[in-house]
């Protein structure tokens with residue numbers, strides 16, 4: 001499902017208006033779709049709407065009029081004076097249909113809000129920046145403590161549509177009705193927490209314009225089915241590529257095993273690992289299908305280089321880092337590998353990223369690399385962890401990064417985002433990152449496309465955790481890796497259902 005940045009949404013509005021649809025009609029369409037969502041709550045009779053001064057506020061006045069005409073009791077609380085032509089127009093229409101407007105400073109506003117069955121937030125939408133302040137912040141905090149149904153128009157006020165960040169307070173919605181396309185900020189934390197259910201209503205929007213203007217996505221089943229490598233009856237292990245995983249150290253003997261598990265279970269034809277002896281022993285006793293090559297010392301160091309380069313000739317993609325540790329010699333060797341494999345398809349994870357932080361210039365020479373840091377690792381590389389910094393980093397170093405988190409984001413050098421919303425708290429545990437890097441390496445070996453592999457990898461691991469019978473708290477990366485089979489089955493069933501029109 002395509003998602004928009006606020007600036008893209010504004011451009012889409014402009015393009016639709018240029019084709020001849022008046023902006024006030026866009027507002028009417030948006031408001032009508034909110035009306036329909038409100039009418040899905042039959043017990044809601046009395047509604048309070050907080051209106052800002054921009055077009056989000058304009059939507060609020062139009063919604064108020066439509067609700068009045070549908071027989072509801074409606075009060076508007078004016079947080080800012082209407083300032084755009086469409087907001088001014090709709091505020092006056094609301095009044096001419098008998099609507100009552102209260103200034104937000106009035107002392108009776110709290111009792112009015114507490115009486116309402118539903119509170120609608122039409123204060124700010126895509127034009128919001130900074131933070132809620134003064135009386136408006138006070139009212140939003142008050143509303144968040146009420147038991148009434150809370151509905152946000154387009155975006156909960158206080159949430160940035162750009163990156164989901166919240167400074168201070170924000171409206172906590174049960175439902176957010178958004179227009180044209182979901183906004184990036186709906187799907188990233190902490191914003192995702194404030195939206196409740198996100199309903200995208202695209203009436204009146206041109207599919208052609210939306211498709212042309214938007215490239216970022218929230219990863220859904222439809223996208224995964226498009227990207228999943230096909231498996232033909234007439235095939236052999238060579239058909240599905242080979243991955244090489246380089247990692248392991250004295251301390252981290254299990255990480256390469258988890259990475260190899262992800263690779264095997266996601267369909268790779270051949271999985272090679274190159275690790276110190278103790279890590280190889282774990283792999284050999286748990287995953288006999290893996291070709292586990294044993295390194296020359298207790299951690300990866302320069303004497304391993306030639307053999308790794310030799311094995312890499314058989315691999316379609318290389319994963320460097322799971323459990324590789326922070327030995328000085330190891331870090332130097334990782335940097336050397338990044339130079340040698342500068343033209344290869346590579347996933348760099350865990351302490352492989354620590355090595356990279358010692359010399360970021362190496363990154364500029366790589367041609368096909370995906371970094372998979374968690375926020376701590378990304379901060380070491382970039383100094384910041386916000387979305388804008390991630391996008392700048394990918395552009396500057398011309399690389400792809402998956403910034404891992406409750407909503408993981410893959411960013412490419414051109415600012416295209418792929419947001420993963422699958423997953424459970426069962427993944428908030430050591431080992432998940434190792435499983436993910438191996439899974440991505442495997443899909444890269446199968447498809448020859450790291451971006452496609454990153455999208456598939458994030459979705460697979462999250463979905464496997466969701467489908468697992470284990471409770472979230474007790475789940476483990478090794479159990480989640482074994483559930484990949486269920487993800488494949490669900491996808492196949494979903495595709496079959498679609499083909500036969502089931503559920504449509």
Ligand SMILES: NC(=O)C1=CN([C@@H]2O[C@H](COP(=O)(O)OP(=O)(O)OC[C@H]3O[C@@H](n4cnc5c(N)ncnc54)[C@H](OP(=O)(O)O)[C@@H]3O)[C@@H](O)[C@H]2O)[C@H](O)CC1
Nearest residue numbers: 026027054055056057124125126127128129130131154179
């Ligand atoms: N296709 C669509 O998506 C449609 C969307 N519509 C609705 O329009 C809004 C966007 O409207 P816009 O007028 O651009 O923006 P907002 O209503 O969100 O608010 C802009 C005003 O708010 C001021 N502002 C911003 N942040 C703050 C703050 N922290 N404190 C105080 N004031 C703030 C801002 O001031 P500036 O100084 O930045 O200019 C503006 O005055 C969209 O979300 C939809 O709901 C239309 O209905 C058409 C279809």
Ligand SMILES: [K+]
Nearest residue numbers: 121124153155
């Ligand atoms: K809003």
